[in-house]
Amino acid sequence: xxxxxxxxxGSFLLVTIQVDMHDELAMTLQEDLTNRVVxxxxxxxxxxxxSLEVVDSxxxxxxxxxxxxARMLDAETVLVGMRPAVAITxxxxxxSLPGVRTALNVNRGMAILQTALGEKGYLGGSA
Amino acid sequence: MVQTSLAQLFQKHQQQxxxxxxxxxxxxxxxxxxxxxxxxxxxxxREFLKNFIDVVQAGTEDLDAPSWKQAKEVLNxxxxxxxxxxxxPSETATFVFSLKQPxxxxxxxxxxxxxxxxxxxxxxxxLLDKLGLHTFxxxxxxxxxxxxxxxxxxxxxxxxxxxxxxxxxxxxxxGTLNSERTQVVMESLLEKIVETEAQIAIIDITGVPxxxxxxxxxxxxxxxxxxxxxxxxxxxxxxxxxxxxxxxxGINLSDVVTKxxxxxxxxxALQRTGATLSRTSVRS
Numbered sequence: 001x002x003x004x005x006x007x008x009x010g011s012f013l014l015v016t017i018q019v020d021m022h023d024e025l026a027m028t029l030q031e032d033l034t035n036r037v038v039x040x041x042x043x044x045x046x047x048x049x050x051s052l053e054v055v056d057s058x059x060x061x062x063x064x065x066x067x068x069x070a071r072m073l074d075a076e077t078v079l080v081g082m083r084p085a086v087a088i089t090x091x092x093x094x095x096s097l098p099g100v101r102t103a104l105n106v107n108r109g110m111a112i113l114q115t116a117l118g119e120k121g122y123l124g125g126s127a
Numbered sequence: 128m129v130q131t132s133l134a135q136l137f138q139k140h141q142q143q144x145x146x147x148x149x150x151x152x153x154x155x156x157x158x159x160x161x162x163x164x165x166x167x168x169x170x171x172x173r174e175f176l177k178n179f180i181d182v183v184q185a186g187t188e189d190l191d192a193p194s195w196k197q198a199k200e201v202l203n204x205x206x207x208x209x210x211x212x213x214x215x216p217s218e219t220a221t222f223v224f225s226l227k228q229p230x231x232x233x234x235x236x237x238x239x240x241x242x243x244x245x246x247x248x249x250x251x252x253x254l255l256d257k258l259g260l261h262t263f264x265x266x267x268x269x270x271x272x273x274x275x276x277x278x279x280x281x282x283x284x285x286x287x288x289x290x291x292x293x294x295x296x297x298x299x300x301x302g303t304l305n306s307e308r309t310q311v312v313m314e315s316l317l318e319k320i321v322e323t324e325a326q327i328a329i330i331d332i333t334g335v336p337x338x339x340x341x342x343x344x345x346x347x348x349x350x351x352x353x354x355x356x357x358x359x360x361x362x363x364x365x366x367x368x369x370x371x372x373x374x375x376x377g378i379n380l381s382d383v384v385t386k387x388x389x390x391x392x393x394x395x396a397l398q399r400t401g402a403t404l405s406r407t408s409v410r411s
Contacts, residue, residue, distance in 0.1 A: 080357065084317030087355040088310075096351035103357035104324055 004029045006036050012044040012113060013037065013075070014106070018051045026062040033066055037073045044113035045070040048106055050081030060095040067100040076116045077101060080109035133247050134184035140233045145176055147229035155225065162212045171222075175201050179226070182254060190257055199261060206262045210269035219266050223259040227251065286312045288319040294326040295396045296358075297389065301334035309345035313352055320358045327396040328353050331389045333364030343378040350383050359399070361385070363392035 002025060007014040013036055015029070037045065047066065052059075063079065070077040078101045082090075090097065103109035137144065149172050152158060153165065178198035185194030202223070209219045234247045281302070289297045298316055302308075316328060330349065335342065350360040363386040365373075373380060386392040397404060 079355075082355050082357075084314060084321060084352075084356065087317055087352040088313055090355060091313075091348045091352040097355060102355050104320065104326075105357075108324075108326075108357060 003032065006032060008036075008040055008042070011042060011117075012046060012110070013040065013042045014046045014048065016048040016051070020054060021052060021059045021062070023058055023062075026059060026066075030062065030066050030069065034069050034073065037070055037075050042075050043117050045075045045077045046106060046109045046113065047077065047079050048081045048109075049079065049086070050083065050105070052086060053083065055086050055089055057093050057095065060090050060093060060097070064095065064097050064100060067097070071099075076113055078103050078109040078112050080104065080106050133250060134180055134186075136233060136237060137180045137183060137230065141176065141180065144226075144229045144233060145173055147232060148172055148176065148226055151225055151228060152222070155221065159212075159214060159218060162214065163209075171201075171205050175205070175223075176226070179254070179258070183250070188253060188257070190261065198258065202258060202262050203265050206265040207269045210266045210273075216263060216266050220259050220262050223255055223262050227255055230255075286315065288315050290319075290323055290325070291329070291393060292397065292400070292402065294324060294400055295393070296320065296323065296325040296328045297331060297393075298328060299331045299334065299389075303336060304342045304345045306345070309349065313349045316349065317352060317356055320353060320356050325358055326400055327359050327361065329361045329363055329389060329392045329396060331364040331392070332362060332369070333366070333389070335369075338369050338372055338378075340376055340378060343373065343376070343380070347380070347383070359384070361392040361395060363387070363389045 002019070004015060004017055004019070004025060007016070013033070015033060017029075019025070033045070036042065045067075047063070049063070055063075067077040067079060079097070080103045082102065101112060103112050149169055152168060152172070175198070178201050182195055182198050185192070187194055189195075190199070205222065206219055209222075230251050231248060234244055234251075239247065286298060286300060286308075289299070291297045296316070296319055298312065300312065304312070319325065320328065330346065332338070332346070338346075346362065350362070353360045361384045362380070365385055365387060384392075384395065386395065
Protein backbone atom coordinates (compact mmCIF):
# COMPACT_ATOMS: atom_id res chain seq x y z
CA UNK A 1 0.00 0.00 0.00
CA UNK A 2 1.13 3.49 -0.81
CA UNK A 3 2.51 5.39 2.14
CA UNK A 4 3.99 8.79 2.71
CA UNK A 5 7.50 8.45 4.20
CA UNK A 6 8.21 10.02 7.54
CA UNK A 7 11.90 10.78 8.07
CA UNK A 8 13.52 11.33 11.40
CA UNK A 9 16.05 14.18 11.62
CA GLY A 10 17.38 14.57 15.13
CA SER A 11 14.42 15.41 17.25
CA PHE A 12 12.35 16.43 14.27
CA LEU A 13 10.20 14.47 11.91
CA LEU A 14 10.12 15.40 8.25
CA VAL A 15 7.09 14.53 6.18
CA THR A 16 7.44 15.18 2.48
CA ILE A 17 4.29 14.80 0.52
CA GLN A 18 5.45 14.06 -3.00
CA VAL A 19 2.45 12.36 -4.48
CA ASP A 20 -1.01 13.63 -5.07
CA MET A 21 -2.88 13.34 -1.83
CA HIS A 22 -6.03 11.34 -1.87
CA ASP A 23 -8.36 10.83 1.00
CA GLU A 24 -7.15 7.39 2.08
CA LEU A 25 -3.52 8.43 1.93
CA ALA A 26 -4.27 11.41 4.12
CA MET A 27 -5.96 9.22 6.70
CA THR A 28 -2.99 6.82 6.72
CA LEU A 29 -0.57 9.69 7.12
CA GLN A 30 -2.58 11.01 10.03
CA GLU A 31 -2.31 7.69 11.79
CA ASP A 32 1.36 7.05 10.95
CA LEU A 33 2.49 10.51 11.99
CA THR A 34 0.79 10.51 15.37
CA ASN A 35 2.26 7.10 16.09
CA ARG A 36 5.74 8.19 15.07
CA VAL A 37 5.60 11.39 17.11
CA VAL A 38 4.89 9.36 20.21
CA UNK A 39 7.33 6.56 19.38
CA UNK A 40 10.27 8.80 18.45
CA UNK A 41 9.44 11.41 21.04
CA UNK A 42 9.71 14.03 18.33
CA UNK A 43 9.78 17.67 19.35
CA UNK A 44 9.06 19.12 15.98
CA UNK A 45 7.31 18.15 12.78
CA UNK A 46 7.95 19.61 9.36
CA UNK A 47 5.32 18.94 6.74
CA UNK A 48 6.64 19.75 3.29
CA UNK A 49 3.91 20.16 0.70
CA UNK A 50 6.02 21.75 -2.02
CA SER A 51 5.06 18.99 -4.45
CA LEU A 52 1.37 19.24 -3.71
CA GLU A 53 -0.38 20.82 -6.65
CA VAL A 54 -4.01 20.03 -6.04
CA VAL A 55 -5.93 20.51 -2.84
CA ASP A 56 -9.57 20.27 -1.99
CA SER A 57 -11.38 21.10 1.20
CA UNK A 58 -10.89 17.59 2.57
CA UNK A 59 -7.12 17.62 2.09
CA UNK A 60 -7.04 21.13 3.51
CA UNK A 61 -8.83 19.97 6.61
CA UNK A 62 -6.58 16.91 6.88
CA UNK A 63 -3.49 19.10 6.83
CA UNK A 64 -4.97 21.32 9.52
CA UNK A 65 -5.92 18.25 11.55
CA UNK A 66 -2.50 16.62 11.27
CA UNK A 67 -0.88 19.86 12.38
CA UNK A 68 -3.32 20.11 15.28
CA UNK A 69 -2.68 16.52 16.38
CA ALA A 70 1.09 16.88 16.25
CA ARG A 71 0.83 20.05 18.30
CA MET A 72 -1.32 18.26 20.81
CA LEU A 73 1.40 15.64 21.21
CA ASP A 74 3.73 18.51 22.12
CA ALA A 75 5.54 18.64 18.79
CA GLU A 76 5.85 22.05 17.14
CA THR A 77 4.50 21.75 13.64
CA VAL A 78 5.47 23.84 10.65
CA LEU A 79 3.80 23.55 7.27
CA VAL A 80 6.32 24.44 4.59
CA GLY A 81 6.55 24.94 0.87
CA MET A 82 2.97 25.69 -0.01
CA ARG A 83 2.61 26.74 -3.63
CA PRO A 84 0.95 30.05 -4.50
CA ALA A 85 -1.89 28.34 -6.35
CA VAL A 86 -2.55 26.04 -3.41
CA ALA A 87 -2.51 28.97 -1.00
CA ILE A 88 -5.04 30.86 -3.13
CA THR A 89 -7.26 27.80 -3.41
CA UNK A 90 -7.25 27.20 0.33
CA UNK A 91 -8.06 30.84 1.03
CA UNK A 92 -10.87 30.79 -1.52
CA UNK A 93 -12.19 27.66 0.17
CA UNK A 94 -12.26 29.67 3.37
CA UNK A 95 -9.53 27.57 4.99
CA SER A 96 -6.77 29.88 6.10
CA LEU A 97 -5.51 27.21 8.56
CA PRO A 98 -5.46 29.37 11.66
CA GLY A 99 -3.04 28.19 14.32
CA VAL A 100 -0.81 26.34 11.86
CA ARG A 101 2.71 27.67 11.57
CA THR A 102 3.90 28.15 8.04
CA ALA A 103 7.23 28.75 6.34
CA LEU A 104 8.36 29.22 2.78
CA ASN A 105 10.68 26.20 2.57
CA VAL A 106 12.17 23.41 4.66
CA ASN A 107 15.19 25.52 5.54
CA ARG A 108 13.07 28.30 6.97
CA GLY A 109 10.81 25.83 8.70
CA MET A 110 13.80 24.19 10.37
CA ALA A 111 14.98 27.59 11.59
CA ILE A 112 11.55 28.32 13.04
CA LEU A 113 11.46 24.96 14.81
CA GLN A 114 14.92 25.43 16.26
CA THR A 115 14.06 28.90 17.53
CA ALA A 116 10.79 27.73 19.03
CA LEU A 117 12.31 24.68 20.68
CA GLY A 118 15.35 26.60 21.82
CA GLU A 119 13.04 28.97 23.66
CA LYS A 120 11.36 26.03 25.30
CA GLY A 121 14.78 24.70 26.38
CA TYR A 122 14.41 21.38 24.59
CA LEU A 123 17.48 21.78 22.47
CA GLY A 124 20.38 21.76 24.82
CA GLY A 125 22.83 22.55 22.06
CA SER A 126 22.36 19.17 20.39
CA ALA A 127 20.37 19.64 17.28
CA MET B 128 -45.12 64.01 -54.19
CA VAL B 129 -42.20 62.94 -56.36
CA GLN B 130 -38.86 62.84 -54.56
CA THR B 131 -37.15 65.11 -57.03
CA SER B 132 -39.72 67.84 -56.66
CA LEU B 133 -39.37 67.67 -52.89
CA ALA B 134 -35.63 67.91 -53.27
CA GLN B 135 -35.97 70.74 -55.77
CA LEU B 136 -38.19 72.59 -53.37
CA PHE B 137 -35.64 72.33 -50.58
CA GLN B 138 -32.87 73.18 -53.01
CA LYS B 139 -34.67 76.34 -53.98
CA HIS B 140 -35.18 77.44 -50.40
CA GLN B 141 -31.87 76.10 -49.12
CA GLN B 142 -30.59 79.46 -47.91
CA GLN B 143 -33.88 80.25 -46.20
CA UNK B 144 -33.99 76.85 -44.46
CA UNK B 145 -30.42 77.20 -43.33
CA UNK B 146 -31.04 80.63 -41.83
CA UNK B 147 -34.19 79.45 -40.06
CA UNK B 148 -32.44 76.36 -38.78
CA UNK B 149 -29.42 78.17 -37.43
CA UNK B 150 -31.61 80.81 -35.82
CA UNK B 151 -33.60 78.08 -34.16
CA UNK B 152 -30.49 76.24 -32.96
CA UNK B 153 -29.02 79.42 -31.58
CA UNK B 154 -32.21 80.14 -29.68
CA UNK B 155 -32.67 76.61 -28.36
CA UNK B 156 -32.06 75.74 -24.74
CA UNK B 157 -29.81 72.90 -25.80
CA UNK B 158 -27.32 75.26 -27.43
CA UNK B 159 -23.88 74.87 -25.86
CA UNK B 160 -22.27 78.14 -26.81
CA UNK B 161 -19.54 77.30 -24.31
CA UNK B 162 -18.49 74.27 -26.32
CA UNK B 163 -19.28 75.21 -29.90
CA UNK B 164 -18.65 78.45 -31.77
CA UNK B 165 -21.38 79.92 -33.93
CA UNK B 166 -19.19 79.83 -37.01
CA UNK B 167 -18.57 76.14 -36.44
CA UNK B 168 -22.27 75.45 -35.98
CA UNK B 169 -23.02 77.40 -39.17
CA UNK B 170 -20.48 75.37 -41.11
CA UNK B 171 -21.77 72.05 -39.76
CA UNK B 172 -25.38 73.00 -40.46
CA ARG B 173 -24.63 74.14 -44.02
CA GLU B 174 -22.78 70.96 -44.83
CA PHE B 175 -25.37 68.66 -43.33
CA LEU B 176 -28.29 70.43 -45.04
CA LYS B 177 -26.57 70.17 -48.40
CA ASN B 178 -26.06 66.43 -47.91
CA PHE B 179 -29.56 65.94 -46.60
CA ILE B 180 -31.03 67.44 -49.75
CA ASP B 181 -28.90 65.02 -51.75
CA VAL B 182 -30.37 62.17 -49.75
CA VAL B 183 -33.90 63.40 -50.43
CA GLN B 184 -32.97 63.63 -54.08
CA ALA B 185 -31.76 60.02 -54.13
CA GLY B 186 -35.06 58.99 -52.62
CA THR B 187 -34.05 55.79 -50.90
CA GLU B 188 -34.84 55.09 -47.27
CA ASP B 189 -32.20 52.40 -46.91
CA LEU B 190 -29.55 53.76 -44.59
CA ASP B 191 -26.89 51.50 -46.09
CA ALA B 192 -27.45 52.77 -49.63
CA PRO B 193 -24.45 54.53 -51.18
CA SER B 194 -26.42 57.77 -51.53
CA TRP B 195 -26.50 58.06 -47.72
CA LYS B 196 -22.79 57.66 -47.36
CA GLN B 197 -21.91 61.32 -47.59
CA ALA B 198 -24.63 62.46 -45.18
CA LYS B 199 -23.71 59.76 -42.71
CA GLU B 200 -20.07 60.66 -42.79
CA VAL B 201 -20.85 64.28 -42.08
CA LEU B 202 -23.02 63.20 -39.18
CA ASN B 203 -20.39 60.80 -37.90
CA UNK B 204 -17.76 63.46 -37.68
CA UNK B 205 -20.17 65.92 -36.05
CA UNK B 206 -21.34 63.30 -33.60
CA UNK B 207 -17.85 62.17 -32.69
CA UNK B 208 -16.50 65.65 -32.21
CA UNK B 209 -19.49 66.54 -30.04
CA UNK B 210 -19.09 63.36 -28.04
CA UNK B 211 -15.48 64.24 -27.37
CA UNK B 212 -16.40 67.85 -26.58
CA UNK B 213 -18.75 66.70 -23.85
CA UNK B 214 -22.18 67.21 -25.40
CA UNK B 215 -25.01 65.14 -24.02
CA PRO B 216 -26.64 62.61 -26.39
CA SER B 217 -29.88 64.60 -26.65
CA GLU B 218 -27.99 67.80 -27.35
CA THR B 219 -26.24 66.01 -30.18
CA ALA B 220 -29.40 64.45 -31.61
CA THR B 221 -31.29 67.74 -31.37
CA PHE B 222 -28.97 69.02 -34.07
CA VAL B 223 -30.65 66.66 -36.54
CA PHE B 224 -34.19 66.80 -35.20
CA SER B 225 -34.28 70.58 -35.13
CA LEU B 226 -34.02 70.59 -38.92
CA LYS B 227 -37.60 69.35 -39.11
CA GLN B 228 -39.28 72.64 -38.30
CA PRO B 229 -37.61 74.79 -40.98
CA UNK B 230 -38.30 72.08 -43.56
CA UNK B 231 -41.95 71.86 -42.57
CA UNK B 232 -42.18 75.64 -42.76
CA UNK B 233 -41.09 75.48 -46.40
CA UNK B 234 -43.62 72.76 -47.19
CA UNK B 235 -46.35 74.77 -45.46
CA UNK B 236 -45.54 77.98 -47.33
CA UNK B 237 -45.78 76.23 -50.67
CA UNK B 238 -49.52 75.72 -50.03
CA UNK B 239 -49.41 72.21 -51.45
CA UNK B 240 -52.48 70.01 -51.64
CA UNK B 241 -53.19 68.19 -48.38
CA UNK B 242 -52.14 64.84 -49.76
CA UNK B 243 -48.78 66.08 -50.97
CA UNK B 244 -48.15 68.04 -47.80
CA UNK B 245 -48.73 64.95 -45.67
CA UNK B 246 -46.56 62.84 -47.94
CA UNK B 247 -43.72 65.33 -47.90
CA UNK B 248 -43.92 65.77 -44.12
CA UNK B 249 -43.89 62.04 -43.60
CA UNK B 250 -40.96 61.59 -45.92
CA UNK B 251 -38.88 64.27 -44.23
CA UNK B 252 -39.77 62.89 -40.80
CA UNK B 253 -38.72 59.36 -41.69
CA LEU B 254 -35.42 60.48 -43.14
CA LEU B 255 -34.55 62.79 -40.30
CA ASP B 256 -35.55 60.26 -37.65
CA LYS B 257 -33.24 57.72 -39.20
CA LEU B 258 -30.40 60.17 -39.32
CA GLY B 259 -31.14 61.20 -35.75
CA LEU B 260 -30.96 57.63 -34.54
CA HIS B 261 -27.77 57.17 -36.48
CA THR B 262 -26.35 60.15 -34.64
CA PHE B 263 -27.28 58.51 -31.37
CA UNK B 264 -25.53 55.32 -32.35
CA UNK B 265 -22.34 57.00 -33.42
CA UNK B 266 -22.38 59.11 -30.29
CA UNK B 267 -22.79 56.00 -28.19
CA UNK B 268 -20.01 54.24 -30.06
CA UNK B 269 -17.59 57.07 -29.55
CA UNK B 270 -18.40 57.13 -25.84
CA UNK B 271 -17.97 53.40 -25.57
CA UNK B 272 -14.64 53.63 -27.31
CA UNK B 273 -13.57 56.16 -24.69
CA UNK B 274 -14.74 53.90 -21.85
CA UNK B 275 -13.00 50.89 -23.37
CA UNK B 276 -9.76 52.78 -23.68
CA UNK B 277 -9.98 53.96 -20.09
CA UNK B 278 -10.59 50.42 -18.85
CA UNK B 279 -7.51 49.23 -20.66
CA UNK B 280 -5.50 52.02 -19.16
CA UNK B 281 -6.80 51.06 -15.74
CA UNK B 282 -5.74 47.45 -16.16
CA UNK B 283 -2.32 48.60 -17.19
CA UNK B 284 -2.02 50.13 -13.74
CA UNK B 285 -1.15 46.69 -12.54
CA UNK B 286 0.24 46.38 -9.09
CA UNK B 287 3.99 46.08 -8.81
CA UNK B 288 5.49 44.12 -5.96
CA UNK B 289 8.58 45.94 -4.76
CA UNK B 290 11.48 44.44 -2.86
CA UNK B 291 12.27 46.90 -0.09
CA UNK B 292 14.96 45.00 1.71
CA UNK B 293 16.23 41.47 2.21
CA UNK B 294 13.09 39.40 2.60
CA UNK B 295 10.81 42.45 2.87
CA UNK B 296 8.33 43.12 0.07
CA UNK B 297 6.04 46.08 -0.43
CA UNK B 298 2.78 46.04 -2.35
CA UNK B 299 1.53 49.57 -2.97
CA UNK B 300 -2.11 49.27 -3.96
CA UNK B 301 -3.58 52.04 -6.12
CA GLY B 302 -7.25 52.23 -7.00
CA THR B 303 -10.26 50.20 -6.01
CA LEU B 304 -9.86 46.51 -5.37
CA ASN B 305 -12.32 44.24 -7.12
CA SER B 306 -12.30 40.48 -7.30
CA GLU B 307 -10.31 40.26 -10.53
CA ARG B 308 -7.68 42.70 -9.39
CA THR B 309 -7.37 40.99 -6.03
CA GLN B 310 -6.69 37.74 -7.82
CA VAL B 311 -3.94 39.34 -9.91
CA VAL B 312 -2.49 41.13 -6.88
CA MET B 313 -2.56 37.97 -4.78
CA GLU B 314 -0.90 35.89 -7.48
CA SER B 315 1.88 38.38 -8.13
CA LEU B 316 2.53 38.80 -4.41
CA LEU B 317 2.75 35.05 -3.80
CA GLU B 318 4.98 34.50 -6.83
CA LYS B 319 7.27 37.23 -5.59
CA ILE B 320 7.35 35.72 -2.11
CA VAL B 321 8.59 32.46 -3.59
CA GLU B 322 11.05 34.25 -5.83
CA THR B 323 12.62 36.50 -3.19
CA GLU B 324 12.09 34.21 -0.19
CA ALA B 325 10.44 37.10 1.57
CA GLN B 326 9.32 36.82 5.16
CA ILE B 327 7.33 40.01 5.40
CA ALA B 328 5.02 41.70 2.93
CA ILE B 329 3.80 45.23 3.51
CA ILE B 330 0.48 45.97 1.82
CA ASP B 331 0.15 49.72 1.48
CA ILE B 332 -3.40 50.93 0.91
CA THR B 333 -2.68 54.67 0.78
CA GLY B 334 -3.91 54.71 -2.82
CA VAL B 335 -7.12 52.80 -2.19
CA PRO B 336 -9.89 55.42 -2.23
CA UNK B 337 -12.50 53.53 -0.23
CA UNK B 338 -12.55 50.41 1.83
CA UNK B 339 -15.84 48.56 2.10
CA UNK B 340 -16.54 45.09 3.40
CA UNK B 341 -15.71 43.53 0.04
CA UNK B 342 -12.35 45.28 -0.27
CA UNK B 343 -11.54 44.36 3.33
CA UNK B 344 -12.41 40.75 2.60
CA UNK B 345 -10.09 40.78 -0.42
CA UNK B 346 -7.32 42.24 1.73
CA UNK B 347 -7.82 39.60 4.41
CA UNK B 348 -7.71 36.86 1.76
CA UNK B 349 -4.41 38.17 0.47
CA UNK B 350 -3.03 38.28 3.99
CA UNK B 351 -4.20 34.73 4.70
CA UNK B 352 -2.71 33.39 1.47
CA UNK B 353 0.63 35.07 2.17
CA UNK B 354 0.60 33.59 5.65
CA UNK B 355 0.07 30.11 4.25
CA UNK B 356 3.24 30.68 2.25
CA UNK B 357 5.06 31.54 5.45
CA UNK B 358 5.14 35.30 5.03
CA UNK B 359 3.64 37.78 7.46
CA UNK B 360 1.69 40.75 6.19
CA UNK B 361 1.52 44.26 7.51
CA UNK B 362 -1.18 46.57 6.24
CA UNK B 363 -0.06 50.18 6.11
CA UNK B 364 -1.29 53.50 4.82
CA UNK B 365 -4.59 53.46 6.63
CA UNK B 366 -6.01 56.97 6.50
CA UNK B 367 -8.14 58.32 9.36
CA UNK B 368 -11.37 58.12 7.33
CA UNK B 369 -10.58 54.55 6.31
CA UNK B 370 -9.96 53.59 9.93
CA UNK B 371 -13.34 55.08 10.84
CA UNK B 372 -15.08 53.26 8.00
CA UNK B 373 -13.50 49.93 8.89
CA UNK B 374 -14.62 50.18 12.50
CA UNK B 375 -18.11 51.43 11.59
CA UNK B 376 -18.53 48.50 9.19
CA GLY B 377 -17.48 46.13 11.94
CA ILE B 378 -14.64 44.62 9.92
CA ASN B 379 -12.26 42.66 12.09
CA LEU B 380 -8.67 43.42 11.19
CA SER B 381 -7.35 42.58 14.64
CA ASP B 382 -5.48 39.50 13.38
CA VAL B 383 -3.45 41.65 11.03
CA VAL B 384 -0.71 44.05 11.99
CA THR B 385 -1.78 47.51 10.83
CA LYS B 386 0.31 50.66 10.69
CA UNK B 387 -0.57 54.19 9.75
CA UNK B 388 2.32 54.75 7.38
CA UNK B 389 4.59 52.68 5.19
CA UNK B 390 7.57 53.99 7.15
CA UNK B 391 6.16 52.57 10.40
CA UNK B 392 5.48 49.25 8.75
CA UNK B 393 8.98 49.16 7.30
CA UNK B 394 10.47 49.83 10.72
CA UNK B 395 8.50 46.92 12.18
CA ALA B 396 9.54 44.68 9.29
CA LEU B 397 13.20 45.53 9.75
CA GLN B 398 12.95 44.84 13.43
CA ARG B 399 11.33 41.46 12.83
CA THR B 400 13.92 40.36 10.31
CA GLY B 401 16.63 41.37 12.74
CA ALA B 402 18.03 44.26 10.73
CA THR B 403 18.83 47.56 12.36
CA LEU B 404 19.32 50.95 10.84
CA SER B 405 21.59 53.49 12.40
CA ARG B 406 22.24 57.07 11.43
CA THR B 407 25.83 58.05 10.92
CA SER B 408 26.72 61.66 11.45
CA VAL B 409 27.18 63.42 8.15
CA ARG B 410 30.53 65.07 7.74
CA SER B 411 30.36 68.44 6.08
